[in-house]
Amino acid sequence: MPREARRFWWLAAIAGAAYALSLRSTPYADQAIAKLFLCALLLFAAMYHRVPGERVWLCAALIFSGAGDVLLAVPTLAQGFVMGLGAFLVAHLAYFVLFWRVRRRWGAVPTWHRIAIGVVWIAAALSYAMYWPGMGALKAPVACYVIVLAMMATAALLAGLPGEWAAVGALLFTVSDALIGTTRFVGSVPAQEYTIWILYALAQLLLVAGVMAPRLAQDTSH
Numbered sequence: 001m002p003r004e005a006r007r008f009w010w011l012a013a014i015a016g017a018a019y020a021l022s023l024r025s026t027p028y029a030d031q032a033i034a035k036l037f038l039c040a041l042l043l044f045a046a047m048y049h050r051v052p053g054e055r056v057w058l059c060a061a062l063i064f065s066g067a068g069d070v071l072l073a074v075p076t077l078a079q080g081f082v083m084g085l086g087a088f089l090v091a092h093l094a095y096f097v098l099f100w101r102v103r104r105r106w107g108a109v110p111t112w113h114r115i116a117i118g119v120v121w122i123a124a125a126l127s128y129a130m131y132w133p134g135m136g137a138l139k140a141p142v143a144c145y146v147i148v149l150a151m152m153a154t155a156a157l158l159a160g161l162p163g164e165w166a167a168v169g170a171l172l173f174t175v176s177d178a179l180i181g182t183t184r185f186v187g188s189v190p191a192q193e194y195t196i197w198i199l200y201a202l203a204q205l206l207l208v209a210g211v212m213a214p215r216l217a218q219d220t221s222h
Helices: 003-025 031-046 052-072 080-101 111-158 165-185 192-212 217-221
Strands: none
Touching: 003 031, 003 192, 031 052, 031 192, 052 080, 052 192, 080 111, 080 165, 111 165, 165 192
């Protein structure tokens, strides 16, 4: 990661940790703004990504993630959950395109990545079945979201990126979103606000680090 980008990445990590600590006082004034700092600072880091064809998708993913963060943090917004869901769906599509562009041949995919892909799709189906009784009119939108989320995680696990940052980040993102669905459609989870946010913040930090990590010249030609 370029030196300039590392500074913003670390500031984003600090902002994410600060927001996690602030959850003790939620809800509070300007909570949506405080929540936005994570993705805003990661967006500044992403602007230093040296692969233009990927930079636009990474920035788009972070912009729509930030929009989703804000929409989900405004309790007075009548359609905040649905609008936030839509924003994150677009963010996952942007991540999917980014990772799909650098996908590896199946034979070059590590064994644990292949296993994880199967687990992701099984977990997606089981999660949707668990949400079903409580979804009401949201069955179709949630189905689309679950599918796109699984597609994003699959593409990250197929991506030919150095290290395991992006793969682990994508998996943490799926767990965080699964917990959101559980708290929304099934019931509360112990320490849910902290767990969901910490997993989400780690996911975004790892995804950006994975995409921006130095790689071989042939890998940056996509």
